Amino acid sequence: MEEQILKQLAQPLLAWYDIHRRILPWREEVSPYRTWVSEIMLQQTRVAAVLPYFQRFMEAFPTVEALAQADTERLMKLWEGLGYYSRARNLQKAARILTEQYGGRFPETYRELTALPGIGDYTAGAILSIAFGQAVPAVDGNVLRLAARITGSRLDVLDAKNRKIFRSWMAAAMSQERPGAYNQALMDLGATVCLPSGAPLCGDCPAGDFCIARQEGCQARLPVRSPKREKxxxxxxxxxxxxxxxxxxxxxxxxxxxxxxxxxxxxxxxxxxxxxxxxxxxxxxxxxxxxxxxxxxxxxxxxxxxxxxxxxxxxxxxxxxxxxxxxxxxxxxxxxxxxxxxxxxxxxxx
DNA sequence: AATACGGGGAG
DNA sequence: CTCCCAGTATT
The missing domain is CATH 3.90.79.10 (Nucleoside Triphosphate Pyrophosphohydrolase)
Structure with a gap:
């Protein structure tokens, strides 16, 4: 049911993406390394915050080998202020594994990628789809929000088992021809149209014709997120x-x-x-x-x-x-x- | 299943 | 202030 609703999205979404896609440094020149670094930096972090870090990172550590050999203190200094510092340490750990066990190349399977430190469900999907053209979903906060609204789902998106359900819907609904563009289009739509706070810009949305939340007028109340613990x-x-x-x-x-x-x-x-x-x-x-x-x-x-x-x-x-x-x-x-x-x-x- | 793990921008 | 972002690892 939900898959059928979401399957209507691919064609209009890709057409929208070809016109409205954001120009981003890791998109101008695509490589597994650049895709990987950008996706790690973008975990729980907005694009605007990542931009200056990505540029500096690529100049400082242009290759997997350079990252593997880098002075860790210098790496942490470069990451200073970006947060979630285990990302930087895991990046270097993984670079060393790639260098020593994979000859500096990236493995092209979900299993091998998720075995690397710092690469989980989402990042593996992003690398496989964007850098290797494989039809693997990459379900982040944007995609959960879009999928919940388009299907009108009241499932709590903070619940791990519900995330699996959303992931299976997206796997069934995704473009087989342009998986990388499809996944990035979802992110762009989530970031610029199907906004997380405030009113989404439904008039500009390629899903406007079949979005259940829009039909029911409940965009602002979706997705459902369970209340979080007090700090x-x-x-x-x-x-x-x-x-x-x-x-x-x-x-x-x-x-x-x-x-x-x-x-x-x-x-x-x-x-x-x-x-x-x-x-x-x-x-x-x-x-x-x-x-x-x-x-x-x-x-x-x-x-x-x-x-x-x-x-x-x-x-x-x-x-x-x-x-x-x-x-x-x-x-x-x-x-x-x-x-x-x-x-x-x-x-x-x- | 729950919790730890940063920082910043938007409302 | 609160919310939430191109999430993952650990327990």
């Missing part, structure tokens, strides 16, 4: 410690949130200046001048940080895992956006 709040006290021209940094653990990135020393809780002084003493550093108290907030997907920051001039080296870095060295380290305000403050104090 917890964590309070932190961050230390911006200056020793001459250097500031203290430390590297985060190699697993978990912001794995392996650099940060300013911090402790849980909101400390008063007196408590902060005691903490510095425990670290073995001696404050010589308290410069400023700051506050900042950062919101992640599942947690909120409420931060208090102290800018302090100090004597002493602190714990052995601290790095005292001057501006030039700090610029080469990947420091998460959560600390942006503090980074700017340090720069100000130069």
């Amino acid at each position: 917890r709040t964590e309070h932190l006290t961050v230390f911006l410690l200056r020793r001459g021209a250097a500031a203290a940094l430390r590297q985060r653990p190699d697993t978990g949130l912001l794995a392996g990135l650099w940060e300013y020393p911090h402790v849980p809780g909101t400390l008063t200046e007196a408590e902060a002084a005691r903490q510095l003493q425990m670290w073995g550093v001696n404050p010589t001048k308290w410069r400023k108290k700051l506050s900042a907030r950062h919101i992640f997907t599942h947690v909120r940080w409420e931060m208090t920051g102290y800018v302090v001039e100090v004597d002493g080296l602190g714990p052995g895992d601290w790095l005292w870095a001057e501006a030039q060295q700090r610029e080469r380290l990947a420091i998460p956006s959560a600390f942006e305000k503090f980074t700017a403050e340090l720069k100000e104090g130069e």
Whole structure:
């Protein structure tokens, strides 16, 4: 039933795509490598955010081999601010597997692609269809929204088993002649016409004639998404410690949130200046001048940080895992956006 | 099946 | 503020 509705989409969608498709760097010159990198960057990330990163990435690491051999610190610095940093690490892991086990070539099967780190259901479909012309669906948030609206489905699109159902519908309905164009057309339609928030532009949609949601006037209420869990709040006290021209940094653990990135020393809780002084003493550093108290907030997907920051001039080296870095060295380290305000403050104090 | 994992733009 | 984006890995 749903497949039959969706099968009406391919022809008008491809005609629409040939006129309205977006010009994007990874489309101007198509290769498995470029398709792969772009799709990884685009996971949970808007096109506009990816554009500058993609250009820089391709200049820095033009081939699978270059990525496999790249200095990881440089790779993370390039990824700084894009988020979901395991994507970058997995990209390099996969590049090394491709180099060592596949002679630097990409495998052309769903099974082999999804076995590579960072490549799941969606990305495998995108690479197979776009780079290799195989009729494999690539079902992302755009496609789920389109499919739910066109079929009028009330299935919860956040539910994994429902996603499988949507995927099977799309597999049955997709173009066998132009699978890559078809999958990219769905994304473009979702991004520019069948909008996620606000009113979709149904008058411009190639599915306008048979879209169930449009007929029922329920576009704004589809797709159905189950409510998400509330995020917890964590309070932190961050230390911006200056020793001459250097500031203290430390590297985060190699697993978990912001794995392996650099940060300013911090402790849980909101400390008063007196408590902060005691903490510095425990670290073995001696404050010589308290410069400023700051506050900042950062919101992640599942947690909120409420931060208090102290800018302090100090004597002493602190714990052995601290790095005292001057501006030039700090610029080469990947420091998460959560600390942006503090980074700017340090720069100000130069 | 549920949760961890970033960051930013739009409303 | 909330929502959600060219999702995947882990438990």
